[in-house]
Amino acid sequence: MSQSTIIDIAQVARLSGVPASTLRYYEEKGLIQSTGRQGLRRLFSSKVLERLAIISLGQQAGFSLNEISTIFTPKGTHIDKNKLLAKAHELDRKIQKLTAIRNGLQHAAECPAPSHLECPSFNKLLRAASMDKLKKNKSVINK
Amino acid sequence: MSQSTIIDIAQVARLSGVPASTLRYYEEKGLIQSTGRQGLRRLFSSKVLERLAIISLGQQAGFSLNEISTIFTPKGTHIDKNKLLAKAHELDRKIQKLTAIRNGLQHAAECPAPSHLECPSFNKLLRAASMDKLKKNKSVINK
């Protein structure tokens, strides 16, 4: 299971669910690497499958391909554990935020107030969530 | 506080942090509506600010503008509570997924195994996460 075999792009595509065109695109971006060529044709180590799974995980977590690429050591086959831990923390903060939003939405949907937009707790969430957009003008708010 | 006043696009932009160009774009897409014009110039009810806050919330939750627009009643100023509740549930499932991913990443980053990719629990996550991509070919896997 931990043995790595050599496979072609079609097999990588079939085994990972990632289209061949995307695999070429990923290679171009440096996210994965082929181990060599047979004529024109790319050859991959089956290890690339784990890498692809991690990329998919990162995407599902909402990270861009560029962000994901930072967790891989330059040119390397390996993973930078510190970077990965940082991403885990980042994700953790995101989960906190999403949880607050979910609570707010749930509340808004269930709150029987005629205009739930007047509900103080919902408004608190709205304020908190839009704070970052207004950060440029410190307290111009009460001007 | 629950009084609605009439404001122009520059004020909406300043108060919400959303650029005027984006406000026009949102209006074109039907996400917000101006109450009228003064000559060429759009006039908005200050109620639009709450709407914009909700849009921002939805985006932060990862919903597309099209998805977000479904929670507003057609042409309406109001919110479809059932749709909103559905979105809250959707978000809830997303949070569950992200939590699993975070745990996996954290584990991978901390696991002292030489190749953490061999760690069974991490692999379990990878499998689970990539399942959907492979769903098209039922059990062609063992062909």
Next chain:
DNA sequence: GCTTGACCTCAAGTTAACTTTAAGTTGTAT
């Protein structure tokens, strides 16, 4: 009454992450 600044429209440009297309090459089965 004329300039100016803030608004307007419509079209085109931007970025990420791919997909599609066109034209060319090649390993493999016949």
Next chain:
DNA sequence: ATACAACTTAAAGTTAACTTGAGGTCAAGC
């Protein structure tokens, strides 16, 4: 030996969510 399916490259196209630019309008201050 030859056909052909599956690979290759390079470039162009796609979608979402905006932003930018060019050229036009208009209320208000000098």
